[in-house]
Amino acid sequence: MTAEFAPLPQPDASDGSPRRVGVEIEFGGLDESHAAAIAADLLGGTVHDEGDATRTVSDSALGKLEIYLDSTWRKSRHEAVRTATETLGRDLIPVEIVTEPIPVSDLPQLSRLCDALREAGAEGTKAGLLNGFGLHYNIQTASDADADICRPLLAYALIESWMRRARPIDQSRAVLPFTDPYPTRLVRALCDLGPDASRADVQDAYLDHAPDRNYGLDMLPVFATFDEQTVRDRMKSHKLSPRPAFHFRLPESRIDEPDWSLADEWQRWVIVERVAADTDLLRRLIDGWKDEHGAVTLSRRAWATRCGDILAEHGLMTDRDDAAGSAA
Template structure:
């Protein structure tokens, strides 16, 4: 199936401005300097070394890019030990391309750069057992109110088991604990909150089960942006300070299969579009909440049973892709 780019069901924020999307692309097979130069040739602008191993592309038609080895050592002071760590890391640690927040039309242009990187030898998740590379979509929230945050969170939480089964991520990513599934208890507690909880109830419920970043949908940047005092009070100042607060849903589940000529960023975008499409349908949301509770009962034995039932519900709503 060929996936197409579909605009968000709610394309503008509460102020009437178009919602923007930041994209992070992980891959192997190319050093960061070469990747930066390829992007500069594709979109214009100038590639330059900002601080080894961090490259930037400035002044392109899509704004500025950052290109770097995705490892904590990139910000360490230069030393023989750091350089050795970077050299070893390049065998298994991805190079990451990070965009500015893009308009929807700008995001669609990223496939040009993806094709250029592929032609130059970029490798995706399917190329090796340790190549657990992904796409991160940082989708601007409609607003900072509880309603705008809860609806997409709730939609994803209820369909996550189905999405992982019907649109599975590469096996290499399943053995790396960076995109763990939400605990079923979190989903149950979110449903119990109802449709109009307080901000404190929402933050307390989420952080009680997911005080870390390693989730398919990482909510900490958005919660930190919207409710910094509450998040800090629960996590503590030290841990809260490590969170890069921003008004976006940090969707980490999508794959990067950049070396597959049949793959497109549009396929991964479709995952998030589907979440928001469901979130905008009150009747479908109500049905999913009711049937999730009925399916799970007091004890959840098999998550796959809900994945199958969820798929039937979404199919009846006309929301299941042909490949799922």
């Protein structure tokens, strides 16, 4: 059955074209050659061997696909690391499929590819204790307007604790740096700035408190499209590709589990944007967050529960989230 992807509250960009999303999916169990062949068989196109453990599929139904071993290892400056990647490391280092920015309406085709990879033996996070595989969505911003950039960030910061409790991270992913939650000091600063803050003020707050790429929502590529040099000067790592897209880094790829789907994970971001679009809800969440957080945050659990209750009152929780949150 084809997965259904919820529409974004603002489905079109400022020029009237459908908003696009680039997707990165990590998995094990298949090498890049086998995965590329499956993609071309399902979506059409031509497979190209680019060397360096890389395959591309050109002219597929989803445009160009890149399929390769995790680039952090594959592109290491150290020959020993690259050699390990090609031999012993293949059991631990994920293969990635990376799409071009595609219309949201094309996501069901990518979901079908995940089904085909699973049937061929692709493995996800829970297949092994050391399988640290993730899923990333790079969602085009609705426009360059301050609200379309800052409100989704504020919404994510406010509901992150709830999302992490409703769908807990597998232990193999929890040790990785980009699973760290936003620092409390950043969320407090965003709350103080409020829903109508300017991008410049929000960017300053972000760079003051979280100048790093290792968070679930990485805003540095967006901010760098406006002020690349400032971002590069202040961030902890200089590896950055400026682009007008929210880098939403989901901590798990459960591609081998039949009840896991890209559509369910996509729904997380849809909730973020639905919260961002509701000023009254944002203000209620801000007030609730401040009420639950004193000078020092000892636990995020109380706010996660309260946040879930607020979202449920506004009809923003799926049955899966409700059940998961109750069990957590």
